[in-house]
Amino acid sequence: MELSQNERLTLVKYALSVLDGWGASNQQTEAILELSQEQHARLKVTPATVPVGPSTFERVHLIVEIDGLLRTAFESSHFINNFINVRNNSNTFNGYAPIEHIEHGDLTSIKRLKQCVQEMARTAEKERDQSPW
Template sequence: MLDTATPTHDKAAAAAGLKTAVRILDRWGASGEQGEAILRVSHSTYARARRGDLAEIKLDRDQLTRISYLLNIHAALRILFDNPANRYGFMAMANHNPYFNGRTPLSLIGGGDIAALYETFKRIDALRGAQW
């Protein structure tokens, strides 16, 4: 069986990733409940990430994957948009392209389904040429 706990030497990187992901979610206008569902973390872990108090954080592979998708969505948006209002507002804007069908990307990923997070990443990445 695979160990899904974060190795000790990666805890600092995991903490930095989580803290950054929470800051991005805040900039996108995500509620605490949405952020907790997207990252699949507890309310207390999310609150600690907001405060930057992550000395003893333990994240599993699923949580690290979610953080990675979120950071990559943010990176793609930074490439696509020079304007901060679009860069940070895109996720809360109604999107009428296929898959989104008038919903906001944030509302789709806010339910916590990792498949929705992946699909959202994939479609935003495709806008910039999908050259990761």
């Protein structure tokens, strides 16, 4: 199903909001979403006039998915921001915070973060299903 321009724009604005909530700098946001400084600035002022290419939209979609999975894995935005910004010694992150892991905009790193968070969300759902409360 093809999304309308309005729906695409809503997702882009949501992804920008998510990255802002994670504390991503402008430079990190631009790299993660593959935006130029000009595109990023224009998205903040007149978003409807900014064309969003397929690569950027794929990244937007991944960030939106990661956010949803994090909301499944954690009960509070505090824990989400903690996870995203605290250094992690797992094999996936090798001592880097997840935001540092994706800050250079490498698509494979963003997809790896999604896989990691997907597993965390599955585990959290299983634990909730098994809880007597």
